[in-house]
Amino acid sequence: MTPRQKRFVLIGLGLVALAVASMLVLNAFQSNLVFFFTPTQVANAEVPTGRGFRIGGMVENSSLTREGDGLTVHFVVTDMAKRVPVTFKGILPDLFKEGKGVVAQGQLGADGTFIASEVLAKHDENYMPPEAADALAKAKAAGAQSSNTLIVNPR
Amino acid sequence: MNRFLIPFGLFVVVVGFLAVGLTLNPRELPSPLVGKAAPEFSLPQLHDQGKTISSNDLKGKVWLLNFWASWCGGCKDEHPVLIHLAQSGVVPIYGMDYKDQRNEALAWLKEWGNPYSVVAVDEPGRVGINYGVYGVPETYVIDKAGVIRYKQIGPLREDILEKKILPLVRELQNQ
Amino acid sequence: MIPEIGHYALILALCVAVVQGSLPIYGAAVGNSALMAVAKPAARGQFLLVLLAFCCLGYAFAEKDFSVLYVAATSNSQLPLQYRLAAIWGAHEGSLLLWMFILSIWMVAVSFFSTHLPEAMRARILGVMGLVSVGFLLFMLTVSNPFERLIPAALDGRDLNPLLQDPGMVIHPPMLYMGYVGFSVAFAFAIAALLGGNLDAAWARWSRPWTTVAWCFLTVGVAMGSGWAYYELGWGGWWFWDPVENASFMPWLAGTALMHSLAVTDKRGGFKAWSVLLAIMAFSLSLLGTFLVRSGVLTSVHAFATDPKRGLFILVFLAVVIGGSLVLYAWRAPRVGLGGGFAIISREGMLLANNVLLIAALGSVLLGTLYPLFLDALDLGKISVGPPYFDTVFLPLMTPAIFLMGIGPLAQWKQASLPALAIRLRWAFGVSLVTAVAVPWLMGQWTPLISLGLLLAFWILATILVDLRERLLQAEGGSIGGRVVALPHAYWGMVLAHCGVAVFILGVTMVKGFEVERDVRMNVGETATLGGYSFRFDGTQQVNGPNYVAARGTFHVSRDGHEVTMMYPEKRRYFVQNQTMTEAAISPGLLRDLYVSLGEPIEGGAWSVRLYHKPFIDWIWGGCLVMALGGVLAVSDRRYRLAWRRKEAAVPAATQMARPTVS
Numbered sequence: 001m002t003p004r005q006k007r008f009v010l011i012g013l014g015l016v017a018l019a020v021a022s023m024l025v026l027n028a029f030q031s032n033l034v035f036f037f038t039p040t041q042v043a044n045a046e047v048p049t050g051r052g053f054r055i056g057g058m059v060e061n062s063s064l065t066r067e068g069d070g071l072t073v074h075f076v077v078t079d080m081a082k083r084v085p086v087t088f089k090g091i092l093p094d095l096f097k098e099g100k101g102v103v104a105q106g107q108l109g110a111d112g113t114f115i116a117s118e119v120l121a122k123h124d125e126n127y128m129p130p131e132a133a134d135a136l137a138k139a140k141a142a143g144a145q146s147s148n149t150l151i152v153n154p155r
Numbered sequence: 156m157n158r159f160l161i162p163f164g165l166f167v168v169v170v171g172f173l174a175v176g177l178t179l180n181p182r183e184l185p186s187p188l189v190g191k192a193a194p195e196f197s198l199p200q201l202h203d204q205g206k207t208i209s210s211n212d213l214k215g216k217v218w219l220l221n222f223w224a225s226w227c228g229g230c231k232d233e234h235p236v237l238i239h240l241a242q243s244g245v246v247p248i249y250g251m252d253y254k255d256q257r258n259e260a261l262a263w264l265k266e267w268g269n270p271y272s273v274v275a276v277d278e279p280g281r282v283g284i285n286y287g288v289y290g291v292p293e294t295y296v297i298d299k300a301g302v303i304r305y306k307q308i309g310p311l312r313e314d315i316l317e318k319k320i321l322p323l324v325r326e327l328q329n330q
Numbered sequence: 331m332i333p334e335i336g337h338y339a340l341i342l343a344l345c346v347a348v349v350q351g352s353l354p355i356y357g358a359a360v361g362n363s364a365l366m367a368v369a370k371p372a373a374r375g376q377f378l379l380v381l382l383a384f385c386c387l388g389y390a391f392a393e394k395d396f397s398v399l400y401v402a403a404t405s406n407s408q409l410p411l412q413y414r415l416a417a418i419w420g421a422h423e424g425s426l427l428l429w430m431f432i433l434s435i436w437m438v439a440v441s442f443f444s445t446h447l448p449e450a451m452r453a454r455i456l457g458v459m460g461l462v463s464v465g466f467l468l469f470m471l472t473v474s475n476p477f478e479r480l481i482p483a484a485l486d487g488r489d490l491n492p493l494l495q496d497p498g499m500v501i502h503p504p505m506l507y508m509g510y511v512g513f514s515v516a517f518a519f520a521i522a523a524l525l526g527g528n529l530d531a532a533w534a535r536w537s538r539p540w541t542t543v544a545w546c547f548l549t550v551g552v553a554m555g556s557g558w559a560y561y562e563l564g565w566g567g568w569w570f571w572d573p574v575e576n577a578s579f580m581p582w583l584a585g586t587a588l589m590h591s592l593a594v595t596d597k598r599g600g601f602k603a604w605s606v607l608l609a610i611m612a613f614s615l616s617l618l619g620t621f622l623v624r625s626g627v628l629t630s631v632h633a634f635a636t637d638p639k640r641g642l643f644i645l646v647f648l649a650v651v652i653g654g655s656l657v658l659y660a661w662r663a664p665r666v667g668l669g670g671g672f673a674i675i676s677r678e679g680m681l682l683a684n685n686v687l688l689i690a691a692l693g694s695v696l697l698g699t700l701y702p703l704f705l706d707a708l709d710l711g712k713i714s715v716g717p718p719y720f721d722t723v724f725l726p727l728m729t730p731a732i733f734l735m736g737i738g739p740l741a742q743w744k745q746a747s748l749p750a751l752a753i754r755l756r757w758a759f760g761v762s763l764v765t766a767v768a769v770p771w772l773m774g775q776w777t778p779l780i781s782l783g784l785l786l787a788f789w790i791l792a793t794i795l796v797d798l799r800e801r802l803l804q805a806e807g808g809s810i811g812g813r814v815v816a817l818p819h820a821y822w823g824m825v826l827a828h829c830g831v832a833v834f835i836l837g838v839t840m841v842k843g844f845e846v847e848r849d850v851r852m853n854v855g856e857t858a859t860l861g862g863y864s865f866r867f868d869g870t871q872q873v874n875g876p877n878y879v880a881a882r883g884t885f886h887v888s889r890d891g892h893e894v895t896m897m898y899p900e901k902r903r904y905f906v907q908n909q910t911m912t913e914a915a916i917s918p919g920l921l922r923d924l925y926v927s928l929g930e931p932i933e934g935g936a937w938s939v940r941l942y943h944k945p946f947i948d949w950i951w952g953g954c955l956v957m958a959l960g961g962v963l964a965v966s967d968r969r970y971r972l973a974w975r976r977k978e979a980a981v982p983a984a985t986q987m988a989r990p991t992v993s
Contacts, residue, residue, distance in 0.1 A: 013683075020726075021693070025694050069851055070851035070937075089849070090849050099226045162610075166653060172704055176703045231908060232908075314399060314480070
């Protein structure tokens with residue numbers, strides 16, 4: 001092979017590698033991106049069915065109950081506008097508290113209960129995961145516009 | 156074209172996004188209420204259910220409005236700061252007991268101390284919605300004309316108090 | 331008074347850094363020896379000043395000086411001394427000081443171990459490092475001064491985050507930063523070479539040991555971070571693809587690619603422009619990591635408290651340093667010229683493919699880390715990119731890279747024969763294939779991923795054995811022992827590091843394939859079984875720590891009726907921040923870890939409990955340690971020691987080439 005041909009082969013191989021890598025990335029993005037929704041969006045049925053997503057908001061006060069097995073817990077996630085009941089079987093993270101922000105990942109069950117496979121209460125110097133704060137802000141913006149008492153623009 | 160410039164080009168794109176990302180600081184949610192008149196309220200008092208407290212009563216002085224609740228962990232974090240501030244007597248603090256049980260709130264104040272001049276009870280959380288409360292605790296600085304001048308989301312800290320709130324309060328008091 | 335001394339020391343250090351970053355570089359440009367000679371004393375002086383500042387902050391922590399804002403914010407009078415000292419780097423300001431301190435350590439090291447470099451080169455290297463430290467000192471003095479006073483002083487501090495009150499925290503950040511900041515040396519070498527226009531094999535040889543040492547530290551640092559997450563977060567996971575973890579992993583990938591590309595530049599004179607770009611990339615990614623952790627643009631488990639002003643400063647700094655170097659690169663690199671030609675099937679070809687794959691993997695991690703930010707910036711919604719993304723992208727990219735890792739060392743430089751390689755490696759391939767199928771079958775659980783993992787691990791080991799056998803047969807020195815000694819350290823280092831990768835892959839495969847976990851509710855006296863072990867819960871009792879109170883559970887672990895161990899997981903409540911912490915109990919072992927963590931108390935003394943049986947998990951970190959040891963061994967190679975002893979300028983490349991060496 002001449003150096004010129006060799007160079008073409010090398011560039012060709014590089015492009016193939018790039019193509020494969022981007023295909024992998026796109027494919028993975030398509031199936032593995034976890035979208036984030038607010039309780040209001042859940043209530044308005046704007047969420048995907050049959051695939052997982054995350055919801056965020058605040059754990060409603062005194063909504064946490066525990067079943068007899070000691071492992072299954074029920075609580076309500078709210079964005080102050082709409083509420084979503086959540087069921088989770090497992091051990092809650094240390095930072096999970098009523099009245100604090102939470103992000104749960106899972107699927108929406110047929111009865112409208114969110115079946116969480118994972119509950120995240122991230123360690124944060126501040127008191128609420130940003131996704132949860134965003135959900136609350138959005139709900140408030142929507143609520144405020146409908147009630148016309150104030151104009152809130154969270155961003 | 157110089158192919159050695161490609162890395163620089165990619166880098167410029169990334170920096171562009173990072174710069175936009177900075178402006179979208181996910182934790183800082185600017186309050187649209189700062190600079191606007193504080194929403195009015197008239198609510199029963201915590202310690203004396205018969206009496207009410209109204210935002211109109213407070214016109215003419217600079218005051219702090221602190222949303223708190225006995226169920227809120229962050230409120231306990233900031234509580235020593237509030238007590239300290241109340242003892243200094245620089246500015247009156249009015250409490251807004253947010254979505255709380257009366258007896259629990261009273262017990263909480265008894266145990267940890269009461270920094271508030273008066274505590275209003277916002278059991279259904281309606282005033283909280285008007286103020287755009289994301290979560291408790293939150294603290295508002297309200298001036299003599301009843302305009303919100305500053306909003307603190309999350310627990311107060313000594314350094315925030317020293318650097319932002321107290322200078323602002325002094326300035327507003329001198330107006 | 332002491333904090334003010336620290337503050338002044340930082341200001342003085344900034345002045346010295348400005349001098350160090352300007353005069354020597356100018357001197358090198360105009361050929362003025364006197365100006366160039368400033369670099370060395372300036373680097374040492376700066377080190378002493380930063381050391382002084384560091385000690386001042388340490389003193390403030392040790393003496394509980396809560397009139398220093400940073401001390402009051404990150405420690406507490408009840409906090410034990412070792413954690414008060416670790417609290418120096420427990421938050422933003424102090425960890426920057428640690429960054430700076432480590433940068434100055436590297437500068438001093440360069441000033442001592444660079445006597446064999448040409449004068450202009452040394453002046454430029456130290457000058458570039460001086461410029462980097464100007465940036466960091468300015469950052470500290472303007473928006474994140476660790477010595478800022480709090481008047482009146484706080485009565486007590488707000489305490490160090492309980493998650494960070496852990497022995498791992500004492501050593502993990504310094505290790506990680508040694509790695510991060512260590513890449514600044516490779517970066518400075520690259521920029522100095524671009525400035526001087528002398529990008530040659532000698533440049534690669536000089537920067538190789540520095541790169542390798544930094545890489546060793548980074549390897550250990552990343553591994554320790556993973557270990558910390560494993561035992562401290564109480565979730566049994568060891569890697570979460572969290573943005574901050576990615577921020578430390580990306581420079582590691584770039585550094586790994588750089589080490590291999592420098593080998594080609596050193597031996598064959600090829601890949602010069604590419605090596606320079608990688609050196610810039612490795613350090614840029616370290617800076618990007620610093621930015622991501624501190625600016626708050628991404629949220630993560632261990633992000634620092636954020637301040638937009640700081641984020642802006644780092645972003646501007648990032649743009650100046652990286653943008654500037656990339657422009658310099660675009661300007662100078664075209665003149666570098668290509669090295670010796672090579673066929674596609676050759677060691678160069680394999681290393682190139684390995685580099686491309688590593689960088690592709692790096693790119694996909696970078697994309698996954700920044701993608702939520704991109705979408706948010708374009709207002710397309712909030713998303714999170716979770717571990718499944720990284721797993722599905724990373725694995726297919728690394729598989730061929732690992733496969734090539736087995737072949738590369740056996741291929742000749744310049745031109746290798748594919749059929750000959752196939753013949754030399756057929757046994758290695760056969761053995762690893764059989765093992766990969768047989769082992770999971772014997773263990774009673776077969777999945778494609780387990781087999782793939784085992785295949786890769788055994789492939790590495792088998793090819794190393796083939797290579798070792800061939801080299802030992804060829805080596806001079808008579809007896810086996812003599813032949814072992816005759817092979818250079820650099821070679822043994824590579825063998826060891828590659829073995830480390832195999833050990834790591836084995837660990838990951840076994841844990842992913844065979845771990846079991848159970849969440850159970852356990853009454854006092856109740857027994858749960860998992861992975862052949864019986865765990866009997868004997869209830870909890872209250873234990874008082876120095877700054878926390880804990881419920882400590884007692885578990886009797888037995889297997890086939892024989893007692894194996896006792897385990898004591900805790901649920902702690904730290905007083906100052908009133909924060910609950912799960913402290914898992916781990917019974918480590920060569921072949922398995924047992925892991926117990928307490929959930930929540932349920933009525934009647936019962937608890938919800940999480941149990942794990944994790945086979946081979948310690949091999950993950952063991953593998954990393956072996957990799958790092960390999961790096962250490964490679965750096966101890968004779969040729970570097972010779973080079974350091976030589977006062978004169980570089981050894982002519984030709985004499986080096988003649989010696990039987992390997993990459």
